[in-house]
Amino acid sequence: MEVKKVDFRNKIRHQRIMKNTSAEFTYSFPVIRGIQAGREYYTTMCPLKLVPRLFKFVEDDLPPDLRAQRTLNKQRIPALARYIIDNKESYAFSSLTVSIDGEVHFEPTDSDPIKSKLGVLSIPMESRFLINDGQHRRAAIEEALQECPELADETISVVFFVDAGLNRSQQMFADLNRYAVRTTRSLGILYDHRDPLAQLARTLADTVPVFAGMTEKEKTTISNRSRKLFTLSSIYQATKQLLRKGKNDKISNQEKKLAFEFWKEISNNIPDWNLCKQKKVAAYELRSDYVHAHGIALSALAIAGSALIATYPASWKKNLKAIKALDWSRHNKTIWEGRALIAGRLSKAKTNVTLTSNLLKQTLSIPLDPSEEEIEMHYAAGKK
Template structure:
């Protein structure tokens, strides 16, 4: 456990004390900026005096510690809430490949409308607290010695309070207040968490999103507490074949020509490679057992997918950055080849698991096996996959069977073919 020491500076002839918590395990200063005062009157006087020097505003708040971070609890009227809150929402079109760089998931306008309708039609409505993030410390003149202290927070005019949880409620209030002006007199509880680490902000978002479940793609993009999601997120950025070509928002790709997989599909493929299965029970039992091996697992996944891409005639097209393949139609490739679909990714990834985590092959043997796997005919029309992974729908179309049983059959076929090509046993 990290040791925390308190460094106290006595100021203004010992009228008040400033406390700065320092985590000696990583030398990172806490975001807390609490100025402890002897009495409530002292705290109030000093807060207003401090605010007067910089044009800041003073807000009453409670301060408490949770999860090793100081939290500030405010009550704000709706008009101030709308004035102070800032959003940084991903856009369904513009941020498909970099949603993890933003704080919030995309706005779901239907959800906003539902909440606004509730506010307009319900007299005794209730809204849960909002959670804001402040990347910079907020100065609070506080008093008290208990676990929960009372204080006066000094908020500069340029303070940036980004919504971690509550963006749909915020937009709903903004919409409803135009039709029901008396809502301006109502208030809401706001919890401000001081955090500058974008990964932790995303984790806060993932932990808070209970009312409206996070789509699988965004869960894989934001939830860094899970080893599988963390490695999927990392490989989507680190490998040129995936970088900019993974849709990190949508549930399905439809006819979008710019993306090869959704984030959740890539996560499923990574589960097959790392654990030899993407079944839910296997993922839940294995993913968090791999902590401490992240770097090794990631490097093996990188080697496998890159070596596969160097040989496979379809994936070779992905070896150039997105900026140099603007005319590449990934939708057409998804229609033509199974390895541009989830089932195909699962099959090749599960065989990759046998190559990297099964028998202790030499580097030369491993390269031979990847070469053979990448050289298989992955076209939908190939006889190799007929009546297992691909079936005729009756109208002459070749339809991919998106079921785990089809993946199991396809994996057996791929293993058989690779063993025949190389003479090396994988099973």
């Protein structure tokens, strides 16, 4: 037997094994062996430069019942690739999960009970690799490498399962995704330290007097009996609309100060918020009876406030006092039905946010822009 080896910096070794008169080519991975549901699986570290070569997505043209995963959503790839490129010193990707369709051989490094879990996994080159979880990460890595080849020698963990057929692979995909729960938007904002707007929203939630202690930072919705009145996600969205910023846009100190002053001034003109802060009225009562206790009001206030500040930069605080006389009661169907309410229930639809901000602009004597006027005309026509 003749053996020739090519070393990929001690991460992946390529072996050529000649047996009798035939040749067999294998990939050899340094791995840790584990047991799950009575089956062996293996974990390795794979250089990013080898990910696109080894693990290919080839199921686009197959019908769903012959695939073992969802189709590749190519629209997701640029954002994932940009995430790697823009955060080369802090990006984090979870493991790829891969099934191997072929015979494999595990050679432990030692007979010791602990060391026997470490070894080399040899996989014939004619074997097929099927990505059970992580095809979008794999595609993003390929795209990121084109712009940043210096990432080539960084690694991603790969978990190998030996394929037991299509049914088993489909079941693995179902099991891997069955209990996956996306984090709430508020929690994502709370933990996002890259987005300047998320940082500002957290600061506002802690420093604007009426927000402090009254903001739900983990959930996007507030339970009926909660003492919280606002959500971090609604503060984020409304401040984004106030400052007319996009995700990851830079925010100046002057804009930060403006956001703080705006929300503080808004709270001075909605007395119910301060009564709730002082525990003179329950938060759930405000949510039950008033439009201003919901995220749609924060967004509408921000949209109208942004226009107010642009129109009256020197006197916006004085002009803002006009909203103090607005009847925010949900029981006032003449004002709110069809605008913030649909059949008595609050609607977060974009059109309803616009209609609510239109009412605030009219209250503040601010002209509507053409698109807002069109929406208002449709609303008025429907009321007849």
